[in-house]
Amino acid sequence: MAVATPGQVPSVPAEPPALSLYEGGHGRWPSWLQPAVRKISNNGLRWWTGFAALLPVAALIAIIAVLAVKALPAIKYNGAAFLTRTTWRPGSTYANPVRTNGVLHPVGVSYGAWPLIVGTVESSVIAVCFAVPVSVLAALAVVEKLPRKLSNAFGVFLEVLAGIPSVVFGLWGFVTFGPIIARDVAPFFADHLPNIPVFDFFRGDTGSGEGLLTASLVLAIMIVPIVAATTRDLLRQVPRLPKEGGLALGMDDWEVSRKISLPWIRAGIIGASVLGLARALGETIAVAMVSGAVLGTVPTNLYLPFGTIAATIVSQLDGALSDGTGFAVETLAEFALVLGVITLLANIGARLLVRRVAGTALPVGRGV
């Protein structure tokens, strides 16, 4: 360091300043390398973040593309009537295969998706019908009424329930739920409901415990944590002012919940229900264990066995592999695409519904 003598301006040190202001910056590198290091450091972050962002997009595109390519021969052979057909005939796998329109398939094969589409949608909708009222009312009780300690305990129970694997639910449903429904619940409703055509769905043959009602109840129990936790968090965000205003006007607690809290979070409840619906649509192993696994038939009442697309894909994959022409596996890929489309439609419908509902939220605040 130059010593400052009176009258002399201290000279500027000859060494150029470090290119970074912090310790251990690019200044560690030799100067001839520093421009390159700087460029790599700056662009590297861009590359890594760009790559990470592209990964989910690429995965989704890859899944759809591979499934579509695999399903193409089946789509060509099965045609558009596939969605409304009710047959399930694997054909004569032991006879010589034939080629139609360039697609190799066993003789006499005919698959139809209608029973599975109906089964998937019915079981999921019934599950949501059971789960949403229970979850919303439970969340109301937790947020409005329960003391803090119980409220926290409820939260813990919800989280544990949400974390239980679906196969555990399936096994439990098969061992306990199924027999109870077969012995007690189903005969009670089937025998005591009045003989009006609109109740036909709830009467008649009570099956053996493996059926639509059992599967829907098991799905409902799986959906409850999602909807309840979301609704509870949403209810906590409802501002106190409107609620206290309602109480001041003379409303009781129940009316405040019904007319102020719940409408405030209407869009959020719909969103949570759709989350639950999406889980139910795709639920595979639990449904496979309690649905009775029949193919090619639409259940005529609530207690009879049925099939969903996801459960059928998993239970039929091994059998499909033994079809030497590969047509059965291609049809399963087509089923997977159909399930993807159903889930997509459910999501789009929910978005439209939320937009419509949120648009009419109370003027005082914003819908969530």
Next chain:
Amino acid sequence: MFSASSSKSNRKVAPGAAVAAGLLAAFTTTAATIIPASATTLRHNVTVSETPPKGSVNIFETGSTLLYPLFQLWSAAYHQEHSNIKIVPSGTGSGTGISDAADGIVDIGASDAYLSSSQVSQHPGLLNIALAISAQQINYNVPGLNHTHLKLTGPVISQIYQGKITEWNDPAISKLNPGVNLPADKIIALHRSDSSGDTFIFSSYLSDSDPNGWGQNIGYGTSIGFPSISNALGETGNGGMVTGCAATPGCIAYIGISYLGKTQADGLGEAMLANKAGKFELPTATTISAEAAALEKKTPANETLSMVYDSAAGGYPIVNYEYAIIPPKELNNAHAQAVKAFLAWAVDPKHGSSSSFLNQVDFQPLTPAVAQLSLAQIAKISG
């Protein structure tokens, strides 16, 4: 051809050539009469060593739930004799056994169904090797009648599974069982929802005994389109069929004979089936062996044969070979040699095919001629 210049030499050669040709013709015709054309007689016995190579090998087996109990017994016994070889069995259904073996995922695929021609043409070198003779029972759960052996025929069972006969006291069933007090209970027809060799055998039996009904409309296979009727129920695996039938009063189910102990323990009824000669038989050692003996000569070299509903007078109508499906190429040479040794041990009546093993699963051993065919195929395994 013959030119004029060589005619002199030809005249000397021609008689010799004629004698040689004559001798050759005589030899071949004699040989043709001495060496029989039948597929089941060989001029010498095939032997395959039952001693595995040194070095530890894990043999993976998957497939038929009908063969699974026997594989569990064999696996334990073979491991005791040769502790360097471990056989890992699992019961996943014959369809999985065939497809996993075809893809080379496992060393041995077990199947009650033989290979289809399209499977063999897709995977040349895929072998189906007969290991034992098994049978299939028709079980039912009619409270009060589980100790009476109800008599059923193929066409009646075909009608039940098509939903045309829905109650146990239907006239068609009462006609076969005079004097039996059949209840008016609903029949619940159980079937296998996984790809199953038992389904193959069962549907073959229905196709053969009811060719214009089941044979025309539904056919046979490891996965078939069971008619969708309101009282049908799907189960997974032979074990699932046993528990499902025990839990469902009024059920009828097709279950492999290796589960006879379990069905008897659960108190399920066993039906007597009409064979082609019209006699009603239970699946016993005598009736199964009678059917198998009658089919011995019809078994081709590749052992692909349906043994169902044949014409043996005292035979049980649903009988089948249990097959080991072998991939065209095993994982490596050590695996191939180990598999060959194990399979040779399995078909040997002094070892794997002795009554101490087979009696526990109610199977019958292969007849000696068919065991030779199996050994010939075992010798072809390569890796």
